[in-house]
Amino acid sequence: AQRVTQPEKLLSVFKGAPVELKCNYSYSGSPELFWYVQYSRQRLQLLLRHISRESIKGFTADLNKGETSFHLKKPFAQEEDSAMYYCALTGGGYQKVTFGTGTKLQVIP
Amino acid sequence: SAVISQKPSRDICQRGTSLTIQCQVDSQVTMMFWYRQQPGQSLTLIATANQGSEATYESGFVIDKFPISRPNLTFSTLTVSNMSPEDSSIYLCSVVRESNEQFFGPGTRLTVL
Numbered sequence: 009a010q011r012v013t014q015p016e017k018l019l020s021v022f023k024g025a026p027v028e029l030k031c032n033y034s035y036s037g038s039p040e041l042f043w044y045v046q047y048s049r050q051r052l053q054l055l056l057r058h059i060s061r062e063s064i065k066g067f068t069a070d071l072n073k074g075e076t077s078f079h080l081k082k083p084f085a086q087e088e089d090s091a092m093y094y095c096a097l098t099g100g101g102y103q104k105v106t107f108g109t110g111t112k113l114q115v116i117p
Numbered sequence: 118s119a120v121i122s123q124k125p126s127r128d129i130c131q132r133g134t135s136l137t138i139q140c141q142v143d144s145q146v147t148m149m150f151w152y153r154q155q156p157g158q159s160l161t162l163i164a165t166a167n168q169g170s171e172a173t174y175e176s177g178f179v180i181d182k183f184p185i186s187r188p189n190l191t192f193s194t195l196t197v198s199n200m201s202p203e204d205s206s207i208y209l210c211s212v213v214r215e216s217n218e219q220f221f222g223p224g225t226r227l228t229v230l
Contacts, residue, residue, distance in 0.1 A: 040217055052160075052209070052221040094159065098217055104150065105219055109159040 010035045012097050014108035021085045022116045029080040029111050031069075031095030041071055041078040042096040042105070052094070055080075065089070085115045119144060119212050121222040129228045130200055137196045138225045140210035145190035147213075151183070154207040154224070163208075166193045200229045 011034040021027055033039060043055040056064045058071040058078060069080045078095060095108040120143035130136050140149065148167055152160040163183055164172040172185040186194045197204050207224045214220065 042218070044219075051223045054218050054220075057218065096219075104162055104165060105213075106162075107160045 010039070010097055010099065010106045012095050012106050012108035014093075014095055014111050016111045017109070018112045018114065020114040020116060023087055024084050027080075027082040027085045027089070027113065027115075029093050029095075029113065031078045031080065031108060033076050033078065033095070033097050035076075035097055035099065037099055039097045039099060041069070042098075043067070043069055043078075043080050044094040044096055044107070046092040046094070048091070055093070085113075087115050087117055089113055090115045119146070119214060119220040121210060121212065121220055123208075123210060123222040123225050125225060126223065127226040127228075129230060131230055132201055134200055135196055135198045136200065136227060137194050138208050138210075138227075140193045140195070140222055142191045142212055147190070149187065149193045150211045150213070150219070151185065151193075151195045152209040152211065152221075154209060156206070160209065163195070197227065200227075202229045205229045 013032045015030055041058040044052050045055040046052045067082045069078050071078050092110050092112050094110045096105050098105045122141045124139045150165055151163040153163055154160050162175050163178045164174045164185055166172045166185050166187040168187045168190050182198050184196045205228050207226050209221050209224045211219045211221045
């Protein structure tokens with residue numbers, strides 16, 4: 009079975025502080041990991057994916073297979089980063105995507 | 118990318134009635150997914166809708182309660198049958214592209230009184 013765990017429901021940080029949103033997963037094969045973001049009154053959208061190894065809006069995430077983690081990081085939080093963040097996993101090949109429970113990031117001015 | 122629209126965007130329904138939600142995609146896709154997002158919770162997959170075959174339901178969801186149609190490669194409907202207040206939720210459809218990225222519709226906010 010595939011499972012995604014986001015231990016924090018809410019993460020509050022001050023503007024300019026570093027951010028780390030935790031994500032751990034359970035999957036027997038080689039997963040594809042994603043971070044999705046939902047800003048207020050907007051639809052859910054892809055933020056980044058581990059196979060791209062890119063930085064989006066200053067966010068990065070590294071897949072650590074040893075620790076089965078895919079934490080989302082940003083060195084300096086901005087107010088516009090306030091949103092719900094969902095970690096997600098798929099086995100690839102049009103298989104279903106399993107979402108974590110989400111972490112609400114609140115950046116305090 | 119994919120442009121996905123849903124109708125209605127929101128509705129308030131009486132207990133015991135049914136509501137059909139439509140999902141339209143701007144291009145042909147093989148698989149469409151229906152999710153439920155209950156207040157304060159994550160997305161839960163209801164079923165996968167393939168064109169020309171029966172939908173595949175996840176554990177805890179049954180066809181009698183959530184019948185799905187997929188008449189062509191750009192359209193699907195989800196019906197929430199015999200509704201109760203516990204069905205109050207946001208219902209989302211999504212599609213997957215070759216890149217395995219999921220694109221989501223704007224959601225249908227359902228309130229059952």
